[in-house]
Amino acid sequence: MSKIAIVTDSNSGITQAEGARRGIHVLPMPFMIDEVTYYEDIDLTQEQFYEKLKSGANIATSQPSPDSVTSLWDKLLQEYDEIVHIPMSSGLSGSCQSAMAFAADYDGRVQVVNNQRISVTQRQSALDALQLAAAGKNAAEIKEFLENDKFNSSIYIMLDTLYYLKKGGRITPAAAAIGTMLRLKPVLTIQGEKLDAFAKARTTSQGKSMMINAIKKDINERFGGMTEDKHIWLQIAYTHDRAAAEQFRTEVEAEFPGYDIHIDPLSLSVACHIGPGSLALACCKKINV
Numbered sequence: 001m002s003k004i005a006i007v008t009d010s011n012s013g014i015t016q017a018e019g020a021r022r023g024i025h026v027l028p029m030p031f032m033i034d035e036v037t038y039y040e041d042i043d044l045t046q047e048q049f050y051e052k053l054k055s056g057a058n059i060a061t062s063q064p065s066p067d068s069v070t071s072l073w074d075k076l077l078q079e080y081d082e083i084v085h086i087p088m089s090s091g092l093s094g095s096c097q098s099a100m101a102f103a104a105d106y107d108g109r110v111q112v113v114n115n116q117r118i119s120v121t122q123r124q125s126a127l128d129a130l131q132l133a134a135a136g137k138n139a140a141e142i143k144e145f146l147e148n149d150k151f152n153s154s155i156y157i158m159l160d161t162l163y164y165l166k167k168g169g170r171i172t173p174a175a176a177a178i179g180t181m182l183r184l185k186p187v188l189t190i191q192g193e194k195l196d197a198f199a200k201a202r203t204t205s206q207g208k209s210m211m212i213n214a215i216k217k218d219i220n221e222r223f224g225g226m227t228e229d230k231h232i233w234l235q236i237a238y239t240h241d242r243a244a245a246e247q248f249r250t251e252v253e254a255e256f257p258g259y260d261i262h263i264d265p266l267s268l269s270v271a272c273h274i275g276p277g278s279l280a281l282a283c284c285k286k287i288n289v
Contacts, residue, residue, distance in 0.1 A: 001136050002081040002082050002138050002139065003079070003080045003081045003082075004080060004081065004082050004083070004084060004133040004138070004139055004142070005025060005076040005077075005079070005080040005082070005083045005084070006023070006024050006025065006083075006084050006086070006126055006129045006130055006133065007024070007025045007026075007027060007072065007073075007076070007083055007084065007085045007086065008024060008025075008026060008027070008085075008086040008087070008122065008123075008125075008126040009026065009027040009028070009029055009064065009086075009087055009088060009095065010026055010027065010028050010029045010040040010041050010267070010268075011029055011087075011088035011118055011119065011122060011267040011268075011269050011270075012026070012086070012088075012119070012122040012123040012125075012126055012267070013119055013120060013122075013123050013237065013264035013265060013266070013267060014026050014123055014126060015041050016028070016041050016042070022127070022130065023130065024126050024127075024130065025072065025076060026041070027064055027068065027069065027072060028040045028041055028042045028064075029061070029062075029064065029267075029268070029269055030061075030062045030063075030064060030065070031044060031049075031059060031060070031061060031062065031268065031272070032058075032059070032060040032061075032062055033052050033057050033058070033059050033060075034052075034057050034058050035058075037062075040268055044268075046240070046265055046268070049268050049271070049272075050239075050240045050271075050276055053271075053272065053275070053276070054276075059272050060272075061269045061272060063094055063095040063098055064095060064098075066098070066102060069098070069099060069102055070102055073085075073102075073106065073110055077106075077109060077110075081109070082109050082110070082111065082138060082139035083106075083109065083110045083111065083139065084111050084113060084129050084133070084139050084142045084143060084146075085099055085103070085110060085111065085112045085113065086113045086115070086117075086122065086125050086126050086129060086146070087099050087112065087113075087114075088117075088118050088122060088267070088269065089116040089117055089118050089122075089190070096112065096114050099112045100112045100114070108139075108140070109139070110139075111139040111140055111142065111143040112143070113125065113129075113142075113143050113146045113147060114147060115146045115147050115149065115150035116150050116190075117150065117153060117190075118155070118190060118267060118269075118270060119155065119237050119264065119266050119267045119270065119280065119282070120155070120235035120236075120237050120262065120264050120280070120282045121153040121155055121190075121235070121282050121284055122267075123235075123264065124153070124233055124235070124284040125146055128145075128146065128149070128287050129142050129146060131287065131289055132145055132146075132287070132289060135289040137289075145287070149285075149287060151191075151222075152222075152223065152284060152285035153282065153283065153284040153285070154189070154190075154191060154214070154215060154218045154222075154282060154283055155189065155190045155237075155280055155281070155282035156187055156188070156189050156198060156210070156211040156214050156215065156280060156281050156282070157187065157188045157189070157190075157237075157266070157270075157274065157278055157279070157280040158185050158186070158187045158188075158201065158204070158207040158208065158210075158211060158278060158279050158280070159185060159186045159187075159188065159274050159275070159277075159278050160185065160204075160275065160276065160277025160278055161275050161276075161277065184200045184201070184202065185200070185201040185202070185203065185204060185206070185207040186199075186200055186201075187199040187200070187201060187207055187210050187211060187214075188274075189214070198210075198214065199214075207279075208248060208251060208279065208281075211279075211280075211281040212251070212252060212255050212281065214281075215234070215281055215282075215283050216255070218283065219232055219283060223283070223285045224285075230258060230259055231285065231286045232259070232283050232284070232285060232286065233262070233283060233284040233285075233286060234252065234256055234259050234260070234261045234262070234281075234282070234283050235261065235262045235263070235264070235281075235282040235283070235284070236248055236249055236252065236261060236262070236263045236264075236279070236280065236281055236282075237263070237264050237265065237266040237267075237279075237280040237282065238263070238265060238266055238278065238279050238280065239265070239266045239271045239274065239275065239276050239277060239278040240265075240271075240276035240277060241276065241277055242263075242265075244277070244279060245263050245279060246263070248279055248281075249261050249263060252281065266278060266280055
């Protein structure tokens, strides 16, 4: 049986410490902040990031350098037979396509998974890959499994402010002004490649209800309904406000009794575009090996 290394990036929400504990290798994502390069969870913490965001710093996301990717692979291939690399969604970053191009030089020993996930759903893919490797699947089989499984997940994200979408040019200043005046809470969704508009809530409470109902609908219509064996993973992600996420978990637990609900900070690569105070609710269908 091949010895397989599982690699993902910090967009998954897996910290360096958790990765070391679980046996997952985490590539830190780079950020340019006022023309200085920082690496998530290496020399840029969550708190530092939000302090810089609040101060009005010029923040831009970036892809990992070719050398940082291939150097990690080269090091791992001294110990492992194969690598499964799970980057963030190809629809949200070019890092997936870049990794696929780099892998062409590795004679099939590196398999890059393009399953279009981010944050807690990307994290679940890395955990699923560990499970598949333990079951004896090789890297190519794990890649095929995860890519076939890519639509067995959903994520909905409620924004607290439109300021950062406006700043990034993703909505017009006029639309942002109207939305702010009406105190709208946009709910976005990631279903496949893109981050798209889903609904507009007037209050935080309404937005949370929309996300819960959307997840229920997906479970019932796409994932086989609610079952006694709890065949769905439920996850909450947030930007900056852990207390709000814990409160939301209480509300989600009331709607999904008996389910374990994982909470993680939302990827900083997404957070820089949507700002603090956002909440997300996600689900992934558990795999059968």
